[in-house]
Amino acid sequence: MTITQPATKRETTDDRRRAIAAAARRLIVEKGVEGLRTRDIAERVGINVATLHYHVPTKEALIGLVADTMRDDFRAQSLLRPRDHLSPAERLEHEFYDFSEMFFEYGDTLAVMSELMERARRDSVINAVMRPILAKWHQMIAAILGDGIADGTFRPDLDPHPGALMVMSTLIGFCRGPDPSPQYFERLCAELRRALYPQIQVVRD
Amino acid sequence: MTITQPATKRETTDDRRRAIAAAARRLIVEKGVEGLRTRDIAERVGINVATLHYHVPTKEALIGLVADTMRDDFRAQSLLRPRDHLSPAERLEHEFYDFSEMFFEYGDTLAVMSELMERARRDSVINAVMRPILAKWHQMIAAILGDGIADGTFRPDLDPHPGALMVMSTLIGFCRGPDPSPQYFERLCAELRRALYPQIQVVRD
Amino acid sequence: MTITQPATKRETTDDRRRAIAAAARRLIVEKGVEGLRTRDIAERVGINVATLHYHVPTKEALIGLVADTMRDDFRAQSLLRPRDHLSPAERLEHEFYDFSEMFFEYGDTLAVMSELMERARRDSVINAVMRPILAKWHQMIAAILGDGIADGTFRPDLDPHPGALMVMSTLIGFCRGPDPSPQYFERLCAELRRALYPQIQVVRD
Amino acid sequence: MTITQPATKRETTDDRRRAIAAAARRLIVEKGVEGLRTRDIAERVGINVATLHYHVPTKEALIGLVADTMRDDFRAQSLLRPRDHLSPAERLEHEFYDFSEMFFEYGDTLAVMSELMERARRDSVINAVMRPILAKWHQMIAAILGDGIADGTFRPDLDPHPGALMVMSTLIGFCRGPDPSPQYFERLCAELRRALYPQIQVVRD
DNA sequence: CATGAATGAGTATTCATTCAT
DNA sequence: AATGAATGAATACTCATTCAT
Numbered sequence: 001m002t003i004t005q006p007a008t009k010r011e012t013t014d015d016r017r018r019a020i021a022a023a024a025r026r027l028i029v030e031k032g033v034e035g036l037r038t039r040d041i042a043e044r045v046g047i048n049v050a051t052l053h054y055h056v057p058t059k060e061a062l063i064g065l066v067a068d069t070m071r072d073d074f075r076a077q078s079l080l081r082p083r084d085h086l087s088p089a090e091r092l093e094h095e096f097y098d099f100s101e102m103f104f105e106y107g108d109t110l111a112v113m114s115e116l117m118e119r120a121r122r123d124s125v126i127n128a129v130m131r132p133i134l135a136k137w138h139q140m141i142a143a144i145l146g147d148g149i150a151d152g153t154f155r156p157d158l159d160p161h162p163g164a165l166m167v168m169s170t171l172i173g174f175c176r177g178p179d180p181s182p183q184y185f186e187r188l189c190a191e192l193r194r195a196l197y198p199q200i201q202v203v204r205d
Numbered sequence: 206m207t208i209t210q211p212a213t214k215r216e217t218t219d220d221r222r223r224a225i226a227a228a229a230r231r232l233i234v235e236k237g238v239e240g241l242r243t244r245d246i247a248e249r250v251g252i253n254v255a256t257l258h259y260h261v262p263t264k265e266a267l268i269g270l271v272a273d274t275m276r277d278d279f280r281a282q283s284l285l286r287p288r289d290h291l292s293p294a295e296r297l298e299h300e301f302y303d304f305s306e307m308f309f310e311y312g313d314t315l316a317v318m319s320e321l322m323e324r325a326r327r328d329s330v331i332n333a334v335m336r337p338i339l340a341k342w343h344q345m346i347a348a349i350l351g352d353g354i355a356d357g358t359f360r361p362d363l364d365p366h367p368g369a370l371m372v373m374s375t376l377i378g379f380c381r382g383p384d385p386s387p388q389y390f391e392r393l394c395a396e397l398r399r400a401l402y403p404q405i406q407v408v409r410d
Numbered sequence: 411m412t413i414t415q416p417a418t419k420r421e422t423t424d425d426r427r428r429a430i431a432a433a434a435r436r437l438i439v440e441k442g443v444e445g446l447r448t449r450d451i452a453e454r455v456g457i458n459v460a461t462l463h464y465h466v467p468t469k470e471a472l473i474g475l476v477a478d479t480m481r482d483d484f485r486a487q488s489l490l491r492p493r494d495h496l497s498p499a500e501r502l503e504h505e506f507y508d509f510s511e512m513f514f515e516y517g518d519t520l521a522v523m524s525e526l527m528e529r530a531r532r533d534s535v536i537n538a539v540m541r542p543i544l545a546k547w548h549q550m551i552a553a554i555l556g557d558g559i560a561d562g563t564f565r566p567d568l569d570p571h572p573g574a575l576m577v578m579s580t581l582i583g584f585c586r587g588p589d590p591s592p593q594y595f596e597r598l599c600a601e602l603r604r605a606l607y608p609q610i611q612v613v614r615d
Numbered sequence: 616m617t618i619t620q621p622a623t624k625r626e627t628t629d630d631r632r633r634a635i636a637a638a639a640r641r642l643i644v645e646k647g648v649e650g651l652r653t654r655d656i657a658e659r660v661g662i663n664v665a666t667l668h669y670h671v672p673t674k675e676a677l678i679g680l681v682a683d684t685m686r687d688d689f690r691a692q693s694l695l696r697p698r699d700h701l702s703p704a705e706r707l708e709h710e711f712y713d714f715s716e717m718f719f720e721y722g723d724t725l726a727v728m729s730e731l732m733e734r735a736r737r738d739s740v741i742n743a744v745m746r747p748i749l750a751k752w753h754q755m756i757a758a759i760l761g762d763g764i765a766d767g768t769f770r771p772d773l774d775p776h777p778g779a780l781m782v783m784s785t786l787i788g789f790c791r792g793p794d795p796s797p798q799y800f801e802r803l804c805a806e807l808r809r810a811l812y813p814q815i816q817v818v819r820d
Numbered sequence: 821c822a823t824g825a826a827t828g829a830g831t832a833t834t835c836a837t838t839c840a841t
Numbered sequence: 842a843a844t845g846a847a848t849g850a851a852t853a854c855t856c857a858t859t860c861a862t
Binding site: 242243244254255258262263264 | 855856857858859860
């Protein structure tokens with residue numbers, strides 16, 4: 001129903017590459033990058049191994065392709081979309097929401113991301129694609145925090161750069177954390193909010 | 206003590222296993238778990254591959270062995286050592302310090318940890334060893350936070366469990382973060398402190 | 411002239427085959443017969459691999475085609491052209507000159523020839539085309555020598571058949587020899603002349 | 616009876632390498648260097664492909680090994696052995712005899728040599744081993760000719776360097792020539808002798 | 821305990837050739 | 842006549858593991 005329909009015999013290269021990337025991602029989730037086999041991908045797409053190599057010449061290129069689709073996903077997903085017209089608080093909530101959506105709806109993407117990040121350390125090709133994504137994300141959150149500090153939304157003593165890393169890391173940590181339920185995600189977000197917003201209730205006497 | 210007369214004969218097998226684990230860990234840092242080759246380990250230890258298999262019969266056992274040494278390391282390292290006689294604030298600082306020491310002095314341990322965690326998702330053997338370590342760590346920090354909330358050290362609205370995850374994730378995030386310098390680590394810790402402690406300065410008039 | 415209306419439509423196939431053969435020969439010079447790839451040829455001709463196979467159905471046929479063009483070249487080149495109206499000495503000089511021209515001007519032809527000869531041993535198709543060329547050449551030189559012996563131009567004790575082989579082999583040996591310069595070629599020809607002509611200076615009394 | 620006896624199970628690496636080289640040479644004679652397959656070699660030696668790779672890690676190394684055995688053969692064979700104590704005429708006859716022996720008794724060696732020489736043009740590894748052999752041989756014959764010219768054995772107008780190339784090329788040409796019989800070889804040698812020696816019969820009165 | 825040699829089951833990649841359009 | 846896509850059969854090479862000594 002989705003991708004592996006053997007109805008229309010000859011596919012266009014672009015479709016095939018898409019299908020290959022999708023199969024590769026699913027396999028990465030299942031077996032990790034190190035367990036990724038060209039034969040498995042070909043089989044899952046329903047083509048010959050040689051055909052796979054016709055569309056994606058080498059395994060390195062294949063991983064590059066996967067990395068590219070990751071970037072596209074992140075772009076398509078609003079995660080990296082600036083929302084300058086909104087207030088810092090709203091933008092922060094969007095970050096939380098987009099991340100939860102990505103985790104709960106498109107779980108694969110984050111899992112693959114995690115795999116690729118680990119590998120990025122030793123694989124310059126992956127690194128070249130992955131680093132910018134993280135960097136962009138980090139910078140976006142830092143901007144949100146910066147704006148929020150300026151307009152008094154967030155704590156005045158908040159340090160945007162480490163603060164952004166804290167937010168990102170916490171969200172990522174959730175994925176590997178002990179309780180991957182939406183309820184726990186909400187608790188985590190609440191904690192982050194309290195960590196970022198000024199403690200209003202203390203004001204007074 | 207076992208077969209021939211001398212005293213320190215017994216250690217041989219155990220020593221070998223230790224040496225093998227050490228070599229394996231170094232190689233994991235260099236090439237990742239997926240790049241780990243029994244031959245390379247043997248060569249680095251200075252023994253034959255067959256001999257390696259004599260001491261550690263299978264690769265799965267080998268990774269299990271490495272995981273075991275990880276647990277031992279974390280135990281030896283004060284990270285998981287309870288320090289009930291100290292104040293919550295002191296214990297938190299100890300966590301920061303121990304983590305920084307592990308990162309800056311024994312960088313390998315965290316790198317291997319990271320590799321194994323990624324793999325734990327699919328490898329039940331690794332998972333069985335790694336999960337408890339993380340769980341223990343998480344629980345310890347949660348305890349610190351809980352105690353600190355109780356005695357007023359930390360924000361009263363702090364939620365210990367997600368808070369602990371936030372602390373852990375942020376520390377872990379530092380390792381992969383954009384700036385792995387001690388200075389940045391300190392900024393990050395400062396940020397965490399501000400996130401956990403009550404905002405004193407707000408108290409006025 | 412090529413693709414639109416004009417008259418010369420019919421030649422297309424033949425032109426294609428010629429272009430294919432030419433590209434194949436260039437590639438054989440560069441990478442040897444064993445390094446010859448249909449895809450490379452197609453690319454160099456500027457057509458699709460499938461199109462190549464349309465014009466030359468199989469690789470064996472392709473090599474046969476190349477061999478054919480070799481024969482045509484040798485025919486076109488005066489090497490195999492009888493020159494009965496000239497004196498044996500003149501005809502021998504023509505052989506030297508034609509060979510040098512082929513080596514220095516059309517180096518490819520001899521290189522391809524050499525490649526194909528080596529392969530002829532095991533490939534009956536190539537053998538069928540190549541042997542006759544060599545045989546013809548050998549027979550022509552033997553005829554020159556025979557005629558020259560008869561009219562006193564060459565040594566009376568010269569044995570035409572082995573003599574011809576000696577001349578051919580020496581010329582061929584030059585191509586692989588230590589010094590492929592025109593000067594050395596001339597020295598080699600001089601040596602052959604002294605080996606074939608009677609030693610005049612000895613005649614005394 | 617010769618090499619492929621599966622009696623003694625574990626062979627020493629040196630023996631295996633020898634057997635592998637021998638099998639490779641036979642296969643090169645049969646199918647050429649380009650038709651050489653590691654599987655075929657392994658099968659002929661009676662070992663697993665992986666075992667082959669254990670002894671000779673790569674195909675390049677394999678061809679290097681074959682080239683090495685060629686050099687050893689040529690050394691063992693008297694072809695490259697200087698015989699300074701003999702007269703130039705005797706030394707020349709030795710060259711003829713050694714070559715014929717190599718061709719008629721150890722036909723493989725020259726066939727392999729021929730294959731490797733063709734490939735040497737594009738393969739620097741082979742070239743590095745083969746060139747020196749040819750160079751040495753050429754130089755030895757040139758020395759014989761030089762000595763023979765000096766002591767009046769050979770024509771005074773003989774040019775040693777091209778002369779040596781002529782002798783070598785003619786011998787090599789015999790291998791590919793139209794008639795590979797011992798009788799024809801003798802005719803060819805006779806022709807070479809007449810080409811090198813002064814023409815005594817001309818001296819009369 | 822130790823080792824050199826051996827091996828089965830993979831693993832990415834290549835290549836001539838074919839097919840549907 | 843031409844082509845993009847597809848494929849079967851190879852091909853060199855790898856690796857954890859085993860065996861005989």
